[in-house]
Amino acid sequence: MNTDKIALVTGANKGIGKEIARQLGQAGFTVLVGSRDLARGELAVKELLADGLDAVGIQLEVTDEKSVRTAAAQVESTYGRLDVLVNNAAIIPTGDDAASRIETGVLRSAFETNVIGLVGVTQALLPLLRKADRARIVNLSTSLASFAQVGDPESRMSTVLTLGYNSSKAAVNMVTVMLANELRETGILVNAADPGNCATDMGGWDAARTPAEGAAVAVRLATLGEDGPTGEVYAEEGRLPW
Template sequence: MKKTALITGANKSIGFETAKQLLQQGYKVFIGSRDAGRGEKAVNELKAAGFEDVEAIALEVTDAVSISRAADLLSSKVPHLDVLINNAGIPGTYPQEAGSVSQENLRTVFDTNFFGLIEVTQAFLPLLKQSDAPRIVNVSSDLGSLGFNTDPGSRHYEVKPVAYNSSKAALNMYTVILAYELRDTTFKVNSVNPGYTATDFNNHTGYKTVEEAAAPIVKYATIGEDGPTGKFFSDYGDTPW
């Protein structure tokens, strides 16, 4: 049976391109999308490009009922899940200054980027555990790196939206702890930074293409049994925590 992958927030941008690259490697891919119509549109576009093993799954990562329904539905379709890519994320509203950011903004960003990611992961762990070689990729950002945030020489040193950066730093800690918890299994759990990519997320101001951004995500979603776990990567390799 083909290997299977679920990608949250995969109806557009980096998630969509990640789906395409996994399809090119022979995976059966489930497009997680909070809007069912947009998910189906993405599937139709991929099928028009010649890919057949792709389906849409309605999945709103901040809605417990939606997550549970998606997990039940996927369990009825496949005996195991080989890859979970937690790609869904939001930037929040700007500005996000540490001294004035609203609680509402903080909580909204964390609901998607951190709490929702954990709830999705927990819901699909039983199906992942049925795989011989389960992989989890948490899509992070170098803006969540404490190393870069404290290094005046880093590319994005002055970019410090507190809600977004903090949510990605928290996500990275979850990666470390989940990987440790699963250390005696065949799981590989890693954070991956796709880089500053031209998408709707940043009004297409990024310098990377979606193809370039998806490549490291796919790399660590498909690593072999001798691959790393509990690490933080970019396309150039290790990223400082």
């Protein structure tokens, strides 16, 4: 069994996910680069290996139960445990829109990936996280899931009309809180990270923040000490208002 700390990042073949993998690798983790398309994941792995990091590709489509089970079995047979799970994979579905206009199928697709997929991956890997010493779970969230910010008509967040993304990420916050409560006595800390609007396929390449800057808060939560918080959402500037 590999004795290094093991971290799995979903959706890690590009963008913020790849930068989370990179920074965890720099912190000494063996990083499992989860990606829906294994070939694309292997390209990211090649890049990380060239930087001297310990990275391994793993095929993981979060909405495919068979893929999730296979990935969990692969982690178990190779490493026997998992120290960090970062649920990064998410979508803003094509056609995401205001509450008065969004098609129900579009809304459903957002929840399938962003919430149901996240829960399925977490459930599959939780037995391996329980085997680790003080494991950490980090779910990627957003300021667009903050009731305080979106509910403020003076906030830019109130003008973003993507009900599928916003509401599914608000559900991720609730998953985070409920799982943290459930695991509170185990030493496993569960938090959510808001990376901010970064220059990625999802955030738009004209965004001010880099993927590396966005990744930093998730990595900080993934490497919390024993006395770290649990059941909270953090952005770079601190705790995010609910």
